[in-house]
C-alpha cells in the first residue's frame with residue numbers, strides 16, 4: 001500500500017513526485033511504462049516564455065521559470081540548463097492590440113516584458129526580416145532549458161528522499177471501490193493499492209482513463225527540424241515564435257538551429273503510439289518558406305535531423321488540472337497542449353498541494369478538467385489554437 005501513486009514520469013509526473021516527497025506526503029510511488037522521461041518530455045523544443053493571455057498560465061509559467069532560474073536553491077540537485085536568450089513574439093498589424101493587452105496584463109503580474117517597435121526588434125534580433133511584422137512582444141529573460149536534465153534532477157533528489165520509482169511498469173487499469181480510486185493494476189497483473197492516484201501520462205491519458213472519463217484532447221503531430229549552420233554564419237540570438245509566418249526558431253548546441261513550422265494541415269493522431277518519431281516526408285519543404293520569410297540567412301542551412309512528437313491539445317489549449325470528474329482520489333495533470341515545459345516546476349507543487357488537501361499557491365480552478373462539460377473555455381487572445 002502506498003499513499004500516492006503517480007502514473008507517468010515525464011516533466012509533470014517527475015515534478016509532482018518530487019514535490020510530494022519534499023512535502024512529506026508519505027509513501028510515494030512513481031510508475032512509468034518505459035524509461036523515465038521517455039515520453040513527449042524527451043521531444044520538447046525547450047522554449048521558455050511567459051507570454052500568455054490568462055492569469056493562471058501567466059502565474060504558472062512565471063513561477064516555473066523562477067524555479068528554472070534558481071535551480072540550485074529550489075531543487076539543489078543537477079541543473080535545468082536554463083539560458084535566458086530572450087524571447088520574441090513578432091505579430092502582424094491585426095494582432096498588435098491583442099499583443100499589447102497581453103503584455104500589459106503580464107506586466108501587471110510583475111513580468112519584465114514590453115512591446116517592441118520594428119526598429120527595436122532589430123536591436124534584439126538583427127537576423128530577423130521585418131516583412132509583415134508590425135510589433136513584437138519581448139521578454140529579455142525568456143529563453144531555453146533542458147527537460148532531460150530537469151527530470152533527472154527531480155528524480156535524483158526525490159529518490160534520495162524516499163521516492164519509489166518503477167520503470168517499465170505499465171499501468172493497465174486503475175482500480176476502484178465505487179467512485180473511489182483504490183490503486184492500479186499493472187500489465188503483469190500485479191495490483192498496487194494507493195490512497196490517491198495521479199494520472200500524469202500526457203498523450204497516453206485517454207488509454208489510461210479508458211472507461212473512466214473521456215479525456216477532452218486531440219493529439220496533434222508536431223515536428224522539430226534540425227538545421228546546421230555553415231561555419232561563419234551567425235546563429236539567432238533570441239528564441240523567436242513568429243505569429244506572422246508561424247515559424248519558431250532557436251539556437252541549439254554547436255551550430256544547430258531548431259525550427260518548427262506550424263502547418264494548417266497538421267495531422268491529428270488517434271493514439272499516441274501511432275506518432276512516428278522521424279520527420280515526415282515534405283516537412284523540410286514546409287519549413288523553408290516561412291523560415292526564409294522571417295530568417296532569410298538561415299533558409300538554406302542544411303537539414304541534419306529532427307523528430308516528431310504530439311501535442312495533447314485540449315479545446316482551449318489549456319491543460320487539465322484537478323480531480324478526474326465523477327471520481328474520488330483520482331487526479332489528472334495532462335493536456336498541456338504543447339507548452340507545458342516551463343510551467344512544470346510550478347505545477348508539480350500545485351499538484352502536491354491539491355492531492356494532499358492543501359490550498360495551492362496558484363489558483364488553478366480555471367483548469368478544472370470538467371470545465372468543457374460546464375461550458376467554460378479559457379479565452380485565447382490570438383484566437384483558436386494560438387497556445388497563448
Ligand SMILES: Cc1cc2nc3c(=O)[nH]c(=O)nc-3n(C[C@H](O)[C@H](O)[C@H](O)COP(=O)(O)OP(=O)(O)OC[C@H]3O[C@@H](n4cnc5c(N)ncnc54)[C@H](O)[C@@H]3O)c2cc1C
Pocket residue numbers: 007008009010011012013031032033034035036037038039040041042043044045046047048169170171172200201202203204208222223224308309310311333334335336337338339340341342343
Ligand atoms: C515536439 C514538442 C515540442 C515541444 N516544445 C515545447 C516548448 O518549447 N516549450 C514548452 O513549454 N513545451 C513544449 N512542449 C510541450 C511539453 O514538452 C509537454 O507539455 C510536456 O513534456 C508534457 O509532459 P507530460 O509529463 O505531461 O507528458 P510526457 O512527457 O509524455 O509523460 C507521460 C509519461 O507517461 C508514461 N505513460 C504513458 N502511459 C503509461 C502507462 N499506462 N503506465 C505507466 N506510464 C505511462 C509515458 O511513458 C511518459 O513517460 C513540446 C512538446 C512536443 C511534443
